[in-house]
Amino acid sequence: MVNGMLTGKQILLIISGGIAAYKALDLIRRLKERGAGVRCVLTAGGAQFVTPLSVAALSENAVFQDLFSLKDESEMGHIRLSREADMLVVAPASADLMAKMAAGLADDLASTILLATDKPVLFAPAMNTRMWEHPATQRNLATLLDDGLRAIGPGQGDLACGEVGAGRMSEPMEIVAAIEDMLIAAAPAAPLKGRRAIVTSGPTYEAIDPVRFLANRSSGKQGHAIAAALARLGADVVLVAGPNNQPDPTGVTVQGIESATQMLAACETALPADIAVCAAAVADWRVAGETEQKLKKDGSGRPPVLALVENPDILATLGHLNAGRPRLVVGFAAETEKVVAHAQDKRVRKGCDWIVANDVGAGTGVMGGDENTVHLITAQGVEDWPTMSKDAVADALAGRIADHFAAG
Numbered sequence: 327m328v329n330g331m332l333t334g335k336q337i338l339l340i341i342s343g344g345i346a347a348y349k350a351l352d353l354i355r356r357l358k359e360r361g362a363g364v365r366c367v368l369t370a371g372g373a374q375f376v377t378p379l380s381v382a383a384l385s386e387n388a389v390f391q392d393l394f395s396l397k398d399e400s401e402m403g404h405i406r407l408s409r410e411a412d413m414l415v416v417a418p419a420s421a422d423l424m425a426k427m428a429a430g431l432a433d434d435l436a437s438t439i440l441l442a443t444d445k446p447v448l449f450a451p452a453m454n455t456r457m458w459e460h461p462a463t464q465r466n467l468a469t470l471l472d473d474g475l476r477a478i479g480p481g482q483g484d485l486a487c488g489e490v491g492a493g494r495m496s497e498p499m500e501i502v503a504a505i506e507d508m509l510i511a512a513a514p515a516a517p518l519k520g521r522r523a524i525v526t527s528g529p530t531y532e533a534i535d536p537v538r539f540l541a542n543r544s545s546g547k548q549g550h551a552i553a554a555a556l557a558r559l560g561a562d563v564v565l566v567a568g569p570n571n572q573p574d575p576t577g578v579t580v581q582g583i584e585s586a587t588q589m590l591a592a593c594e595t596a597l598p599a600d601i602a603v604c605a606a607a608v609a610d611w612r613v614a615g616e617t618e619q620k621l622k623k624d625g626s627g628r629p630p631v632l633a634l635v636e637n638p639d640i641l642a643t644l645g646h647l648n649a650g651r652p653r654l655v656v657g658f659a660a661e662t663e664k665v666v667a668h669a670q671d672k673r674v675r676k677g678c679d680w681i682v683a684n685d686v687g688a689g690t691g692v693m694g695g696d697e698n699t700v701h702l703i704t705a706q707g708v709e710d711w712p713t714m715s716k717d718a719v720a721d722a723l724a725g726r727i728a729d730h731f732a733a734g
């Protein structure tokens with residue numbers, strides 16, 4: 327059975343000393359069958375109860391045991407071990423390891439990882455009843471909970487030492503449920519989940535002949551960053567991108583095109599959508615009658631005359647759709663003078679809801695650069711945003727889009 331919730335999640339499981347360590351083997355199996363990746367750290371005490379070989383075989387990963395192991399440190403340092411996990415699980419958590427965690431000791435690999443981590447930690451105590459009930463252990467428990475760690479168990483019952491009482495480690499399936507709970511709580515908010523977005527980005531290339539084209543200096547940085555930011559908020563994003571050197575944003579469907587005509591066709595194919603953000607620098611004109619053969623100098627000294635025809639306006643087409651118009655259509659206005667006035671005019675003319683206007687005049691460094699100074703123009707007015715990185719502009723815009731949909 328594969329449960330989607332743990333698919334692709336990385337769990338770092340720390341197995342400390344105690345007879346309950348055998349249950350950690352079953353926990354590994356349960357996590358693996360739910361699609362999680364499991365890396366294990368075995369303390370010296372833990373290794374007295376389960377062998378590194380069984381832990382490695384079940385987790386299908388190397389087992390980490392030593393803080394000062396040249397081999398482990400060169401393959402993966404203790405900081406990386408904790409940072410690459412989505413969460414840490416200590417099962418069983420012995421009284422000794424709980425005491426170390428509460429005191430902030432770092433004298434072996436497990437305690438060092440627990441002190442170094444920035445990830446959620448779940449621990450499953452397992453020990454003799456008297457050890458559990460001892461004021462020192464209870465003090466440590468309170469400290470750990472106060473520090474934001476989460477405990478599961480221990481349960482009541484027959485203990486391996488022959489006594490009856492609290493101290494039994496929770497069952498693997500109970501621990502799995504607690505892990506799923508914590509991962510849901512830690513999941514980033516997805517306010518745009520279920521919304522579809524089309525983003526255009528980059529320049530377009532308009533062919534003159536098979537080897538030459540008309541283009542512009544757009545890098546695609548801003549459009550790609552917006553696609554990534556919308557995807558981070560849970561939107562289902564199609565990025566229609568002209569030729570560019572940007573990496574494909576994570577979690578985004580990228581549709582590569584060259585010309586404005588192809589960009590429009592790709593956008594129309596991507597409909598229906600709730601959101602359209604047209605950040606591409608689309609060529610206004612294409613060459614009339616692109617030749618099939620390369621243009622040659624004819625010896626007359628006269629250059630060829632290129633006749634241009636207007637390209638379709640993708641933003642205006644989407645903004646003026648009668649049926650199936652995206653609920654929120656956002657355009658860009660790169661201007662070199664009267665930035666806000668031109669953009670306000672463009673908002674109305676192209677039928678879009680918002681315009682992100684920026685000054686791309688000589689000396690601003692916006693085209694191809696990493697920063698942008700924009701104004702957000704809506705029907706309600708103009709907001710001047712401070713100069714920010716293009717990534718920060720993208721996050722701010724995506725946040726505004728999420729607020730817009732949240733407001734209904």
Ligand code: C5P
Binds near residue numbers: 586606660
């Ligand atoms: O008219 P101008 O090119 O300044 O408008 C810029 C805005 O219009 C941008 O959002 C750009 O992506 C969009 N646009 C378009 N198709 C065109 C020209 C511009 O989508 N052919």
